[in-house]
Amino acid sequence: MAEIGHGGKEIVERILGPAEAVAQTKGLKSVEVRSQIANEIIDIAYGWFTPLVGFMGKADLDSVCKKMRLTNGAVWSIPILFDLSEGEVSDNGIKEGDSLLLTYDENPMAIFEVEEIYDYDKGEMCQAVYGTTEDKHPGCARTYQYKDKFLGGKITLANRPKINPPYAPYFIPPLEMRKRFREKGWERVVAHQTRNVPHTGHEWLMKGAWFQAYAELSIEKPLVGVLVNAIIGAKRKGDYIDEAIILTHDELRKSGYFGDHNHLTSLTFWDMRYAGPREAIFHAMLRTNLGLTHHMYGRDHAGVGTYYGAYDAHRLLATVQDELAITPVYSMNWLYCPHCGEITSEGLCNHRQEWQMFSGTLIRSIVQDGVKPPRLIFRPEVFDLVMECAEKYGFGSPFVTDEYLEKRTPVFNIPPLSA
Amino acid sequence: MAEEKFPINIWVNEERYEKLQTAGLADMCEEMLAGLKVIRVYANSAQRDKILQVFPTAKFDSATTKSIELLPREVKDAIFGKVVEKRSIDILEEFLGQY
Structure with a gap:
């Protein structure tokens, strides 16, 4: 039986089996992620963020800011973004169409199919989402801490997290x-x-x-x-x-x-x-x-x-x-x-x-x-x-x-x- | 119009209650929340703002209780000590004078 989630979309776990993961991650450029991104990778891959299947591209981000909706029409209120600095993008030779291996704890975590690399005005994003541009608002502060380039594309979990006691x-x-x-x-x-x-x-x-x-x-x-x-x-x-x-x-x-x-x-x-x-x-x-x-x-x-x-x-x-x-x-x-x-x-x-x-x-x-x-x-x-x-x-x-x-x-x- | 006052709740644990009893001040305690003993020291808005600035962990609970909470335990102990010393809850101006 299909499990239908937010936006009327089926909840599908985007998680590879161990053998597939080893094969598909071989030779990919790797990028280490921080805890916020690791949390969101888990949320995407297990279906907490259905209908999202990855980090947002510019059209979705713009639509979320201006209309509180994804481009497919589903209500969505908070941007889900993957950021890198311009230097990280160029030093690693990352370009649209690449697949990256995202690592956490320096171990392989997920495959990121980079469909788009773009800029977005952070002040505009803050005003739309938080109703203010003040950096003392914790949401704005987090937004301003994003690096300058945003990457959109699909996420597939390659390695399940080990949840530690007592969680x-x-x-x-x-x-x-x-x-x-x-x-x-x-x-x-x-x-x-x-x-x-x-x-x-x-x-x-x-x-x-x-x-x-x-x-x-x-x-x-x-x-x-x-x-x-x-x-x-x-x-x-x-x-x-x-x-x-x-x-x-x-x-x-x-x-x-x-x-x-x-x-x-x-x-x-x-x-x-x-x-x-x-x-x-x-x-x-x-x-x-x-x-x-x-x-x-x-x-x-x-x-x-x-x-x-x-x-x-x-x-x-x-x-x-x-x-x-x-x-x-x-x-x-x-x-x-x-x-x-x-x-x-x-x-x-x-x-x-x-x-x-x-x-x-x-x-x-x-x-x-x-x-x-x-x-x-x-x-x-x-x-x-x-x-x-x-x-x-x-x-x-x-x-x-x-x-x-x-x-x-x-x-x-x-x-x-x-x- | 009377100036608005914002309480600092000094919750009276056994150690504090013993000190109050020794000083003959046990009747300074109010009772709140189904039996908790508390001494309430009141700040005006300028004192409230100074407290929040001097002690960054402190929080003004503007939504529910309108009280100043989460002062570090040692700060509360010092305020409590001043209350016992002066035998009065009107001590905040003097207490804040050192900061």
């Missing part, structure tokens, strides 16, 4: 994910996008979205699941370490706040662009390819600073809703009400003067002060696991430090290629 069980590519959903009997699955260790506000966002997605379905057997899809990519100092994020989300299931019948944790490799509304669309496309039917969106989804309004993402989603195969589930804030003595929604509780808001930032601050938050706010199993991760993976800290950035175990490696 391996959470690497579930689109075709496998869809199989898992069928095995679980889930008719609807709602995505929870995260880069955070969950507090009970997040837990209730998920539970609220689960109720919303369940709607009119029969309650005689479990038919709806929550998929936590953690974004794993570039880290900033002070973020929670990746190991803590992924393991604590799964801990909510293991400790019974959810169960196997309604909760699954997974990851997607992606360096966040903080593009707010456009990133919200992008997340919808990724999760469509993973087989999800619903996607949670709260306030200022994937935003940064004060660049986007709280509900800009919702409004942009509404403009293309008919073309997305995923239904947005909008979530109000969850908070603690001392009068109710419970976590509640701002849309439900009317003890407004007594509300105590909390955020991931506030909880990080509590943990940093050496205080264990109450279980109504932060589950004790989650807190204990955060501390365990600090010792086991974080060099004593649950937050990203210089030492962590320097010495952490990579999420994945590319092993040597052998037939």
Whole structure:
């Protein structure tokens, strides 16, 4: 049965078997890639980025910037680009029509069929995608760091990544994910996008979205699941370490706040662009390819600073809703009400003067002060696991430090290629 | 119109609570979020901006809590020490004077 992904296109893994890979990579010019590109190669090859089959050419990039669509008409909001400097192109004698061997960890990773080499105005790209050209916007900063030449063309993975512990069980590519959903009997699955260790506000966002997605379905057997899809990519100092994020989300299931019948944790490799509304669309496309039917969106989804309004993402989603195969589930804030003595929604509780808001930032601050938050706010199993991760993976800290950035175990490696 | 104030939440762990009790200041604590003890030191907007500039890891949670968070633990300890020394939460101007 064909698995249909975003844009109505079949999801096809672009991955060579070992013998083919050895034969087809022989004699190719090699180019080492950085982690962002390696992440995106994986996303292209396994189908997270369907209908893309490679890095964008100029027409697609221009269309994405100006119309938020690929040239084939499919909605697409974020440029997916491969860059080299003019010197790297000329020194390596790279020209249109070449096939390159892309390496990572200095081992063969993928074949890149270079169809086009082009320039594009980075300021124009920033304005279109991020709504600003300010280099303090992290998405713009990333754009300005691209080298001067862009190369478009198809990608084929020649060597599967080796996902390192503790991440391996959470690497579930689109075709496998869809199989898992069928095995679980889930008719609807709602995505929870995260880069955070969950507090009970997040837990209730998920539970609220689960109720919303369940709607009119029969309650005689479990038919709806929550998929936590953690974004794993570039880290900033002070973020929670990746190991803590992924393991604590799964801990909510293991400790019974959810169960196997309604909760699954997974990851997607992606360096966040903080593009707010456009990133919200992008997340919808990724999760469509993973087989999800619903996607949670709260306030200022994937935003940064004060660049986007709280509900800009919702409004942009509404403009293309008919073309997305995923239904947005909008979530109000969850908070603690001392009068109710419970976590509640701002849309439900009317003890407004007594509300105590909390955020991931506030909880990080509590943990940093050496205080264990109450279980109504932060589950004790989650807190204990955060501390365990600090010792086991974080060099004593649950937050990203210089030492962590320097010495952490990579999420994945590319092993040597052998037939 | 009253000037807007932005709290720095000093979460009171056992060690800090012991110091407050010894100084006879335990009743300075407020209770938040289902039982957490906290001392709130308030900054005006100029002090908030200076804090964010002097301590780059600090973050102003503009979306949800309107509080200044993620100051390094040692900075929070120093602010807490000043609160205990002065027996007051009105210490930020003096504290920031050294930076």
